[in-house]
Amino acid sequence: MNRPARRGLGARRRLTLALAGFLVLAGMTVLTGVYAVLRFLPAYPLTTSDPSRQVDVTSRGQILAALVQVSGVVLLVLAVIGLVGGWFLAGWILRPLRRVDAAVRVAATGRLDHRIRLEGPDDEFRRLADAFDHMLDRLQDAFSAQERFAANASHELRTPLAITATMLDVARRDPDHDHAVLLERLDLVNERAVGLTDALLRLAAVDAVTAASGPVDLADAAGRAVADVAAEAERRGVVLEGDLRPAAARGDDELLVRMADNLLRNAVRHNTEGGTAWCSTGRTGDGGAVLRVANTGTVHTEAGAARLTEPFLRGEGRTRRDGEGHGLGLALVSRVVAVHGGTLELRPRAGGGLDVTVTLPGPGEPERR
DSSP states (O other): OOOOOOOOOOHHHHHHHHHHHHHHHHHHHHHHHHHHHHTTSOSSOOOOSOTTOOOOOOOHHHHHHHHHHHHHHHHHHHHHHHHHHHHHHHHHHTHHHHHHHHHHHHHHTTOOSOOOOOOSSSSHHHHHHHHHHHHHHHHHHHHHHHHHHHHHHHHHHHHHHHHHHHHHHHHHHOTTSOHHHHHHHHHHHHHHHHHHHHHHHHHHHHHHOOOOOEEEEHHHHHHHHHHHHHHHHHHHTOEEEEEEOOOEEEEOHHHHHHHHHHHHHHHHHTSOTTOEEEEEEEEOTTSOEEEEEEEOOSOOOHHHHHGGGSTTOBTTBSOOSSSOOOSOHHHHHHHHHHHTTOEEEEEEOTTSSEEEEEEEOOTTSOOOO
């Protein structure tokens, strides 16, 4: 937003005038002290006791008058030195700010890859430049994630539309086509598109709000999620084990239930028949609340596990095995944890599967934003 510029001196001019003024003021202080000392001299001319030697000594008044004249010249010279020297000194002091200003202008054009990387002592300017570079790093990561999300979302939403168009085109070319089968397929594709849209809206909603702050028990939220997922785990042949101990925290109860539900459904769906999924809650040593969900299943690498919170990235890649899920579960979990000021850690298990740990601040603990 453009704001009207107010008239006034720039930072360099103000600093120059400040340095010059300080130098003149210091000179005036010294000269005033000298003037005050000289006022204690006798007011009459001093002569020797030998009448044959007549030596006139300048009186106090003459000395003070000369001092006043010299003081004016000295102060004028100090003012000139202060202005000229202060101008160059201010430019030298403010030189790092010119690099910061140039970087800000470059970033304002949309280039987020530019960095200041200011060298020198660890002073205020260095810390300001490092903070700005860190801000650009965060912004670049955020914009990159947003671009990937937009590209993936458009791809995911285009897929069911393309399938629908293909099935309708086949039906037009084949009048004898079984319309019941066509309607069933269209219904499934439409259900997938609606589910994907709902998932996107939920993710956008979590991005747009701050979690309500109220006393909650993470064990209660996890217990409700376990009850909801139990039927699906039984259908898939996955053993679901729970160890839910009290874990007091502050946050939004519904968002925490959704977070636990997504973690458990991922643990069940990305598993093997006869595998196991574990869910536990408890307290941390510093009074926080912790939720841990682990499962057997596919072997992951450290780098692969870290990327699973990206939208539309599924455990087995972008290919869906059974038409369930949209690759947004862990992205939603990550956002819920973020708005609660907690931390999310994903570690691959040695025998396959993931070990996911969510840590939230306790009731009286500050948020880890």
